[in-house]
Amino acid sequence: MDTYRERAEHFLKHETQFHLGVLPTEQSHPRTTGLAEVLQRDLPAGLRLLQGVDEDVLVASRRVFASAEYAALVAALTAALRRGARICFSGCGATGRLSILLEACWRHAWSGLAARYPELGALAAAQSERVCSIMTGGDYALIRSVENFEDYTSFGRRQVVEAGLARGDVLVAISEGGETSSVIGTILEARERGLEVFFAFNNPAAILSQHIERSRQVIEDPGVTVLDLSSGPMAVAGSTRMQATTAELLAVGMALDQALTALLPTLLPAAVLAGLPETWRQPQDGTARLQDLLADLAAPAAVAAMAAWTTAERDLYAAHGRLTYVAAECLLDIFTDTTERSPTFMMPPFRKCDDRTSPPSWAFVKDPTRPTPAAWSAVLGRAPRCLEWDAALYATLGGPPSTKVQPPRLGQAEILKFQIGCEDDPSRYESAANAAMAVLLTPEATGDGIGTWLAAWARLSRPFQRRLAAVVGPSAPALPGVEAVFHVPCRLVSTPLGLWHRLAVKLVLNTVSTATMGCLGRLTSNWMASVEPTNKKLIDRGSRLIAELAGVDYATACHALHQTVEELAASTRPGQERRSPVAVTIARLRAAPPVRPS
Template sequence: MATKSAASERAESFLETSGQFRLGALVTESSHPRSKGLSQSARASVADGLAILFDIDRDVVAAYEAWSRSPQPGRVAAAVLNSLRRGGRVFFTGCGATGRLSIQLDAIWRAFWQQYNGVGGERAAETWEDRTRSVMAGGDYALIKSVEGFEDLVSFGRKQIADLGVGPDDVVLAITEGGETSFVIGTAWQGLEAGARVFFVYNNPDEVLRAHVRRSRDVIDEPRIEKINLTTGPMAITGSTRMQATSIELAAMLTILEMVLRSLLGDESLAARGVAGAGAVPAEMREGLEAVQTALASHSLRSALAALVEAEEATYRSGARMSYLAGALGIDVLTDTTERSPTFCTPSFKKWDDERAADSWSFLFTPVAATADAWPALLRRSPQTIEWSDEDLERLLDPDTARRQSHVLREIGHSELMRFRIGLDGLASRPVRHGDGMTLVSSAADLHLVEPASATFAALMAGARAAGADTAMVAVGSAAEVERLQASAACRVADRVVALAVPGTRFLLDPLARVGVKMLLNALSTCTMVRLGRVLGNRMIWVVPSNLKLIDRSTRYIVDLAGVSYEQACHALFEVIEYVEPRRRAGQAYPAPVGVATMRLRHGINLEEAEARLLQELG
């Protein structure tokens, strides 16, 4: 009897045990009818491709409109406010895109208090700044690179939030785009058992989740957990919940935080700032989001952004690299650039001293000299990495899984995070070269970095241009702020400029700029990857199958593209996963597993031939 290969055994194990991770029935996993021809449209006209993406962002505005008119924003804000006044904390939990969102929300809250100079002064800031927590599956390391084994385990979610001491005075906002992420569900159950007030935030209809995903049904049917359903519909890129699902979650969570903040500051402080009370926030956000979406969809912005897409595409096609600069919007830019790797199978951020790994296509540099200081400046707190022991793993997992996961843990600690040199010291190991690209993403808070010519970002942009790099600037803010940014020394050395003017309202946390720049960057990176052949129709065929949900999604893609059964597609996928695994673990470039499996099944060829055929067809 022939011995089964490791790939065959892994495929059969998945098919036997992963029924609850077959998620094709979920709305977030379905194809959006308005983007079915995205790859063809974007290849013919970048501006037309962008129009499709921004048109689907209207689904976010429509869903927010309905949610914001309900009693729920006020009810959730009141629960958070009561918790804080009792001395409690607010936990944002998530995985993947929502994990990065949890870190972003924590940083936005802390940034406000670190710069606060209003009523109560330093005492008020000290009281409120350290009252939020982010719980990202895999810790802060996962902000840069997805961490294997965390998303699929309820026990890991339980442990991570328990390690932070969640208790009865706290609020937990458990955020999962699809409503089915095991890690996030684990944080919700742990919070509930600890006596915290728990809210479950998700983007699929209750009836669909209840019918198809038991772990989701258990949460939805638990009366002590309040549900915040933010369903917008299918994603612009099938299954890519980093887009519309996370956009509306960002808008909704910032609405709640803005309401809480205005209540904490009180009438005297708000009057001094010319800011309305907490109750005005949902209506202000509704009006503002409509204006942001209109600005993004405008011909002028799409034309400017299309030029940036074409420039970035040309950079990658020539084998050159992109460097992004960001200050106040650093975490926003980092989120989009790091999400490109699992979504489109591009090389992930490279550690400065890793000689084996492929060069990252893009990288972020912040205006802080040393990386050891740049990370706390970006996060607005000390980094929080996972430092579990082997004994911890043995208490949570079976022996074989614990041994495998132990290797993962050694790669995601604090010292490993510091090897991603996002400070200015990182430029020594990744200098800007002729043919590279440099894009600065700036807001009004960065004016001191872009003017005068000797300012940090202005000097870096001028140096990049002198080295023969293509330079660009994205300016975000009110019309007056954008005008000042466009008049800066940094802008004068930019080959192209994209200006996004958001309504000049008096928000305290600048939510419109954060949602607007997210949508803009999502469209930039997505359209660039579409142009590079990483999307077929509206399917991200280069997705990295790094967890059970993505293995299922990849398998379904192969079924559609190769016309085979789910079982055949799954076996073919695991063969390719095994084939590319050495390159993936070394951080080297490797082909799309979905694409290679599809070529192998379509043409009856071996893996090496399938890889060559895929690259040939993609040009």
């Protein structure tokens, strides 16, 4: 396939299992039609429009939490922990980052107990290893998207092998759409190895089974327990990092939280157990808690704070500036949101410290208290777990031709080149406009260790033009040397995994980052007009978007997209910010009538 025409025809004729327009997660939401225009005209109204779709997750949660499948998940996780087996979460893209987050929450829960009760050190160390995660592409993909990996079931299978999972363990596979090949690969390998398997996704199981063969294969497997979390289309069509991943974090996170709540009385001394918060010792009502959180975030004070935060980011990026988030507990939440902005809105991805060619990312993330190697270990709760695959292994796995010629460098040495620690990085403040923004939750902003953290923050942020802060939670203290504090008031319920802390930060970051991009013209109505087509699913999504917005048929859109991809690859210079092939194609087709190739 040497020409764009041949590649387009191949996709149209031979990749029909990746034509996903029938799935609700790929469709536009009728309530957010005109979203971009509302955000640009009336920002608070646009924020409320975005938040309104989160209510769909609330409605679906009542069905999910009452289901036999959810009860089976809680029972399986609890039983696995009691017998000393392992639990593994697997995902790709946003759900891969969610899987890493769940493992990190588990590890941080136990390290926190050990810090408070040193006599629990050995117990905490052993229990920390009971939960692991598989991210398609390894931990490297947490901070920079890895092209094409999700299209290969063999990659998912291999990562299960490398994780050492065995009979008696539990795999919880998570896929927003329910059709991700690499995630399905983890299911297939886990089934062959005798694991107990659960599959959580956000499209109706019946639609997936009818239209997507690889999905049907696992959904109809009696050895796989299916959790259908579907709640309808996303606020932005196809942006499953939003409501779909919120539903998954809520359901799967609640199940793990409940399992840990049930486990603690069997492991902890009575005196320690009695000293824990009541909300650690009693299962929470997930639907009621989510309802409270959504109500808090939709209140006028919270919307006003998010509008001010969005305006600050919009103005900075419009001036070609760079923002550096600085955080502690929220580091992993910010990694997830900022990494996903790159393929969603065609923003420059995070840049390695030895890369002097690629444009710097608009946003970056820093831990002000630790050097990079220690910062990575702290945020993950362990050393980075990366792929050290060579060309021979990619060939064995049937990977794309490029991996056999030049294997992608995804190992631990590469992830450490993303300097997320306290090292000075002039590239973050050498632009004409720049800012450092502290992102904190109320408990850490008012906690005993905040003085040490603020001193480190002051050192790191000193070279920046502006120093801002965002605080999520019931109160926000005055922070010295900070120009503005965006306080998003909401209740934060404490549970063993800190689930409601994670959900609050996720909802706020998703809302602010999506609104910012909408204000900057990176959305068209409620469509991701600047998406980067780096895999088969995104080629399909881009083709459907072009067809919708340029008024052409799907085949014409697909051909035009492949043509643009080829032309941009030839014309984009090293160090130049890349343009979205989808946005360029839409503009070209709107300007001139399309001509289908003969």
